[in-house]
Amino acid sequence: MEPAPYASSPCRMPEDAETRRDVMRWRRAERARLIALRQAMPVADRQQAEAAILKALEEEPARTIGIYWPFKGEPDLRGWAAERRGNGARIALPVVVEKAAPLVFREWQPDAALVRGVWNIPIPAEDARVLIPDLIISPVVGVDPMQFRLGYGGGFYDRTLAALRAAGHDIRVIGIGFAAQSIPTIFPLPHDIAMNRVILA
Numbered sequence: 001m002e003p004a005p006y007a008s009s010p011c012r013m014p015e016d017a018e019t020r021r022d023v024m025r026w027r028r029a030e031r032a033r034l035i036a037l038r039q040a041m042p043v044a045d046r047q048q049a050e051a052a053i054l055k056a057l058e059e060e061p062a063r064t065i066g067i068y069w070p071f072k073g074e075p076d077l078r079g080w081a082a083e084r085r086g087n088g089a090r091i092a093l094p095v096v097v098e099k100a101a102p103l104v105f106r107e108w109q110p111d112a113a114l115v116r117g118v119w120n121i122p123i124p125a126e127d128a129r130v131l132i133p134d135l136i137i138s139p140v141v142g143v144d145p146m147q148f149r150l151g152y153g154g155g156f157y158d159r160t161l162a163a164l165r166a167a168g169h170d171i172r173v174i175g176i177g178f179a180a181q182s183i184p185t186i187f188p189l190p191h192d193i194a195m196n197r198v199i200l201a
């Protein structure tokens with residue numbers, strides 16, 4: 001069941017605790033549904049979609065790119081990142097240093113060892129350099145036509161963007177996913193930040 005229509009704020013941002021609780025409950029169920037759908041994708045469809053995503057990313061300018069180490073069936077863009085690195089860009093991976101805090105991006109170098117972070121996701125070790133990306137590639141669990149992102153429920157990308165932009169950094173965010181991850185709305189809350197571009201394939 002979906003959360004009740006907003007009683008107040010006309011376009012977004014339900015503020016009262018009850019609506020908020022409903023939205024969070026709805027998001028939890030929607031995440032589970034969308035992740036299962038993604039993980040069930042046939043290999044051939046996945047490869048075709050990944051190729052289309054890579055093509056759409058070709059023209060994106062960036063000097064420092066925040067990429068991600070794919071898990072739970074996220075599109076694998078590591079080859080693209082390595083290629084951009086070969087062309088002079090710096091590549092960084094997101095690291096959860098603390099719950100309910102912004103992510104830190106640590107430089108990824110192919111010859112440097114990775115260690116295990118939260119959920120066992122590989123991350124660069126602590127001695128890696130911390131970078132501020134000018135482009136963040138953000139894997140979506142779900143995404144709506146307003147370009148709001150549904151993620152894994154940690155609130156990490158929203159907090160990271162809010163903090164970096166408040167510090168004056170100009171950062172472009174591109175949401176990446178498969179076509180089936182498009183949903184009519186994520187029921188945006190005040191902390192949700194719309195992405196600059198979305199690539200679904």
Ligand SMILES: Nc1nc2c(c(=O)[nH]1)N(C=O)[C@@H](CNc1ccc(C(=O)N[C@@H](CCC(=O)O)C(=O)O)cc1)CN2
Pocket residue numbers: 028068069070071074094095096103118119121139151152153154155156157
């Ligand atoms: N590949 C990849 N790496 C990534 C991300 C991502 O989306 N994709 N992240 C993007 O952020 C960060 C990891 N995100 C995480 C988000 C939530 C939880 C977590 O513990 N979630 C709770 C549920 C939270 C809730 O519903 O209240 C849990 O599973 O128990 C862990 C990591 C950094 N690395």
Ligand SMILES: Nc1ncnc2c1ncn2[C@@H]1O[C@H](COP(=O)(O)OP(=O)(O)OP(=O)(O)O)[C@@H](O)[C@H]1O
Pocket residue numbers: 027149150151152153154155156157158159162191192
């Ligand atoms: N900028 C912020 N300041 C304070 N709390 C925040 C902020 N961003 C997110 N949160 C909190 O984080 C929690 C999870 O948020 P949300 O459902 O938007 O996660 P998500 O975008 O799916 O996760 P993620 O970005 O980790 O993939 C919520 O309780 C939310 O209130």
